[in-house]
Amino acid sequence: MQGNASNWLWMNDVSGKSRPRLLVITPVYNEAANLDRYVAETTRTLGTSENTDIRFLLIDDGSADGSWAKIEQICRDNPAFSGLRLSRNFGAHLALTAGMDHVGPDVDVVATLAADLQDPPDTVLRFLTEWRKGASIVWGRRRTRRDHGWRRLVSMLFENLIRRYAMPRGSKFTTGSFFLADRRVVDCFKEMRESARVTFALIAWTGFDQAVVDYDRASRTAGKSGWTFGRMIHAFYDVVMSFSQMPARVLTTVGLATSALSGAALIYLVGIWLFSEVQPGWTGIMATMTLFFGVLFLMLGIISEYLYRILLETKKRPLYFVARSVGLQSEGSQLEP
Template sequence: MHTDRLTVVVAAYNEAESLPLLHPRIVAALAGIERLDARVLYVDDGSRDATWQVLREIASKDARVSLLRLSRNFGKEAALTAGLDLVTEGAALILDADGQDPPELVPAFVAKWREGFDDVYGTRVLRAGEGWLKRVTAHAFYRVIGRLSKTPVPADTGDFRLLSPRSLAALRQLRERHRFMKGLFGWVGYRSVSIPYERDARLAGASKFNLWRLWNFAIEGITSFSTAPLRLATYLGLMTALVAFLYGVWIIAKALLWGDPVAGWPTMMSVILFLGGVQLIALGLIGEYLGRLYDESKQRPLYFVDEFHAAGVEPPQRA
């Protein structure tokens, strides 16, 4: 009888409090799936707390657990990439370390994968434990990028998903430095299906994504998968030039017909500041894209590995 291989990939950054509570739930969820060779891969993204020590203890008690430690904090997108790069057999299921995405749904994800879907993703219908501002901004972000991007990015959908072997093989070919994983998942394509679920509150600790990081994350996503901001800057420049031209015609006509003995200082300053502001916005948008081209041109590695502990093998002792 055929047995499927599944690796649960969990990227963690300063999650020493959550991981001991999360792992038993993962084990219980995997135990209820028949004909499944299940593994768990934890990626420590340069944590500064006791996350690595906690993971070492978990691995010592569970032979199915592998550990990967990055040389420093490269960010969640790079940590996920590092984990998925190691899954060369079978499918991978991405799970957040904070426990907000319920491991109890893993059997439902596996069932859809066995039906032939390559990307089985969870769609949040409720976000418990999050403030109204975060919920509103997240809702707006997914609608905005959905309208701007030609790549399908499902609304209210995070990284909680199962990827088939051919989806993983496709992702390994995408080595861009500015990685917006939700967009990369959609860009790969293949057959996909959504599973609605209610997102829980964090098991412990606080979120590592404050409003400033979420804002930068949104800019990263929009500029990585859409050139609409540049086009918007072009349209804004054309509209501004048209308004300025019409205003200039009006000034000339007014001077010829009625004269203009007093210089319009407020009017002049308003026009200068308005045009200068539009130009700076356009230059800023161009700079965002040029900065990404600059980073891509350097071709630096996406991450460096400090330590790897394969399932069933004791990790080396560090002095």
């Protein structure tokens, strides 16, 4: 089932379609300390756009620090803002999915923006420039970033591996969920309802004409980033398992290599038995068993991972639940995948 876009209701709607409509989607998880600055900066840089009608949708991903109370107040004070609160913490990628599902039929283009404003809001205006030139997807690429060296190194390694083994050839994607997508791309994104979701990978997989905008990433000024090393590993793992044939091909290659080694070892052992005196070889036997059992369990582990993902997809559970909303037509709605 596709996202229930018909539930969307623009507040204080502007008549006519002389200006394109942009919806900025922002996941929020324990960002109460950043929301006032977020509203001030986005209102200053994006709210005064003369050639685009820009609105904002804040997705509270089960915050426990009062973020939802702030979102409700923001939406009451400023009709350009609307909000959703998910029933629990589902993760940033499912929060973005909830936002995409609530894109109404009168929205022409969608952009994502982090609540901590490490990705500068004025870059969205440069996204719009590329969109007007004909790009259906515009990626934000970090030219500089004020992060720890290990984070930059790991991010670069992951991007290179994903680009080589998982994403479509020629895609201009960048890791991280800072991008702009045309309405056609959003509609394609809504059709993909798998449980293991990485937003940038799903957007990149759609194809379409793409452009890249370079920007300088700022430091976080308040709160703590939820993008930990463990989550980086998990995202990379999800992309590889969901979009790449590499694990299956590795299994096949290892299996063929193991079979070849086994055949060579068998020929050698038979030769020893035929032409020389057989000596007890406990060390060699144990080493051989250890090697092949290790390979076998590696194969079983990867196969089990695929089976588990198949199980998740066959259950067809809803991707998320909406607990409350503000500025939307349907209060307390529940969406299904």
